[in-house]
Amino acid sequence: MLTLLRAVIGRDLRLAMRRQADIVAAMFFFIIVVSLFPLGVGPEPDQLRRMAPGVLWVAALLATMLSLPRLFADDHRDGTLEQLALAPQPLGLIVLGKVIAHWLVAGLPLVVLAPVLGVQFDLAADALGVLVLSLLIGTPALSGIGAIGAALTLGVRGGGVLLSLLVLPLYIPVLIFGAGAVDATVSGLGPQAHLSLLGALALGGVFFAPWPTAAALRVALE
Amino acid sequence: MLEASNLECVRGERRLFTDLNFRLAGGEMLHLQGSNGSGKTSLLRMLCALTPAASGEIFWRGRAIAKLGEEFRSELCYLGHQNAIKEELTPLENLLSSAELAQETLAEDAAFDALAMVGLRGREDLACRYLSQGQKRRAALARLVNEKRALWVLDEPYVALDAAAVELVASLIGAHLQAGGLAVLTTHQAVAVPAGAVRELWLGDADARQRSQ
Amino acid sequence: MTERVINWFKYASPQTFYPLAGRLIPWFWALAALFGAAGLTIGFLLAPTDAQQGEGYRIIFLHVPASWLSMFIYLVMAFWAGIGLAFNIRLSGMMASALAPTGALFAFLSLWTGALWGKPMWGTWWVWDARLTSELILLFLYIGFIALQAAIDDPRRADKAGAILALVGVVNIPIIYFSVKWWNTLHQGASVSLTKAPSMAAMMLWGMLLCALGCWMYSIAIALMRVRTIMLERERHTDWVRSLLDDKG
Secondary structure, eight states: OHHHHHHHHHHHHHHHHTTHHHHHHHHHHHHHHHHHHHHHHOOOHHHHHHHHHHHHHHHHHHHHHHHTTHHHHHHHHTTHHHHHHTSSSOHHHHHHHHHHHHIIIIIHHHHHHHHHHHHHTTOOHHHHHHHHHHHHHHHHHHHHHHHHHHHHTTTOTTHHHHHHHHHHHHHHHHHHHHHHHHHHHHTTSOSHHHHHHHHHHHHHHHHHTHHHHHHHHHHHHO | OEEEEEEEEEETTEEEEEEEEEEEOTTEEEEEEOOTTSSHHHHHHHHTTSSOOSEEEEEETTEEHHHHTHHHHTTEEEEOSSOOOOTTSOHHHHHHHHHHHTTOOOOHHHHHHHHHHTTOTTOTTSOGGGSOHHHHHHHHHGGGGGOOOSEEEEESTTTTOOHHHHHHHHHHHHHHHHTTOEEEEEOSSOOOOSSSEEEEEEOSOHHHHHHHO | OHHHHHHHHHHHSHHHHHHHHHHHHHHHHHHHHHHHHHHHHIIIIISOOBTTTBGGGGGHHHHHHHHHHHHHHHHHHHHHHHHHHHHOOHHHHHHHHHHHHHHHHHHHHHHHHHHHHHHHHHSSSOOOOHHHHHHHHHHHHHHHHHHHHHHOSSHHHHHHHHHHHHHHHHHHHHHHHHHHHHHHHHTTOOSSOSSOOSSOOHHHHHHHHHHHHHHHHHHHHHHHHHHHHHHHHHTTTSHHHHHHHHHHO
C-alpha cells in the first residue's frame, strides 16, 4: 500500500518538476492577487492588518482552483487515468497519492510564500506564525476537497468555471476556520479552537474525499 | 476462462450491439472486427469493467467481473486507444512507472531490454514528446514484453507501427497465448499470430461484413 | 418480502411511473391550492399584527416555509440520488434532477423574502446573519448541482456525477452550517434572528404550517410534472414513449 502511494506521489512530483512553469504561475497568481488588495482598499495599516487573514486565505483558495483542473485532466487525455483505474489497488488510494502530490506542489508553496505577503499587510509576528500554521493545516483539505470537483468536471465542457462553482462553496468551512484562526490571534483570543477544527477538516478532506473522487473518476471513464 | 453472455451496448441513443455471446479459453485469442463505430472499443472497455454493459454479464473464471474488482484487475492488462505514455517522461521512466503502479517488479535491466526489443535502443532517456507517433506506440507496447498477466485486452495494437514492429507485437501475443494466456484485440490489419487459436467476432450488421470480405 | 421488492421495482420503471404520476399530479395541485389558500388566509387576514414588527412580519408566512423546503428538498434530492447510485435505478436520478430547480427556487425565495423582511426590520437588505448566509451557500450548492448536470451530455453520467455531488453536499451542509454559525457568533452579526419571533401566537404557527404544507404539495406536483418531461425526453426512442405520442398525435 505504501509502495503504491510512494509510486504515485513520486510520479506526479517528477511530472510537476518537468513542468515547473505551472507551479510558478500559480505562485505568482497568489502573490499578485494578494498585492492587489492594498491598491484597491488603500494603504492604512490598521485596515490592512484586519483584512490580511481573509485576503490571504481567499487568495489561497483561488490559487488552488487554478491548479486543480490539471489534477486529472492530463492523465485523462493521454490514457494514463484508465491504467490507474485498472491498477489492482483501490482507486481511492491512488487518488490519495495524487492529492498528496498536488498539495506538495500547489499547497506547500502557498504556505512558504504566506509570511512574506503577511509582512506586506503589517501582520505581527505571532499572527504571521498562526497564518503559516493555519495554511499548513488547511491547504491539504483544499487539495482533497478540490479533487472531488476536479474528478466530477473531468472532460466536461466549461470544466474550469464549473469546477470553481462546485468546489468553492465546499471550501467555506476551511476559509472560516483558517482565516478565523489568524483573526482570533490578532484579537487576543487563542487560535487553538480554530486550528483543531481546521485539522479535523483537513483529516476529513484528505482521507474521505479520495473515495467520492474515485467514484467520480470511474463515472468519468465510462 | 473469459465468458460474455447477452451483452448489450448502448451509446447515447444508439444500440450498438445486443445479445453478444462468446467464450474464450486459455491460449485463445479473440479477434474483434467491425466497421468504425460498431462498438469494438466499447466492448473492450466493457471487458475491462471500465464501462458497464447496458445488460448482460461478463465472467472471468466463472465469476462476474463486476463483483471480482481488484482480483480481476490484477490479471488484466489493457492497452487502450491512447498510449498512456507521459510526454514529459522518458520511455524508460514510463515503463518503470507503469510497472510500479501496477505493483509489478521490473528490474531496470529488464526494462532496458524490453525497450531495445521494441526498437527504442538509444532513446531510453529522451523525453517521449520528442518521439514520433510510431515510437510512442512502441514505448507503450514495451509493456507487453514482460507482461505476465493472463488477460490482454488490446485496442488496435498495430496502429502506427511499421511492418517489423507489427511482427514483433504479433510474436509477443503468440508467446503469451502459448503460455496459456488470453488475448482480445481489435485491428483492421490482417496479422497472423504465430501460435494459439484465433476466434473471430464480427460486430455490426451483416452487410458491413460482406462488404469488407 | 421478495414480492414487495418486485412490486416496488415495477413502479421504478419510467413506463409504469409515467401514467401513475400523471394521475397524481392534479391531486397534489388541488392540495397545494387548498393548503396555500388556507395558510395565506390565516397569515394575512386572521393572524394578529405583531406588536414589535407590525404588518411587515407577515412575510414569514412565505419566508419560513421556503427556507424549510429548500433544506428539506436538498435532503430528498440527495436521498434519491443516493438510491439511484446504489441500485442503478434510472427513475431515482430523474427524480433528483427534477427536484433541483424547485429546491433552488425555494432557496432563492427564502433569500428574497429575507431581504424584503430585513429592509423594514434592520433597515438594510442584507445582513450576514448565520441563517441567511447558510441559505445563500445552499443556493450555491443547488446551482452547482444544476450546472454540473447541464454540462454533461450523457444523461446517465449526468445522473451519477450529480448524485456524487449531492451526497458530498449533504455531508458538507452540517459542517458548513456549523462553521457559518461559529463565524457569525465570533463577528457579532445580526442580533435579531429571522425565525425567532418573540412569542409566536398559535394562529401564526398554524398559518405557517399550512403554508409549508401548501409549498410541499406544490413541490411534489411540480417535481412530478418535471420528471414526466424528463422521462419523455430521455426515453423518446423507446417503444412506450413512441406509442404514447402516437396516441396523442
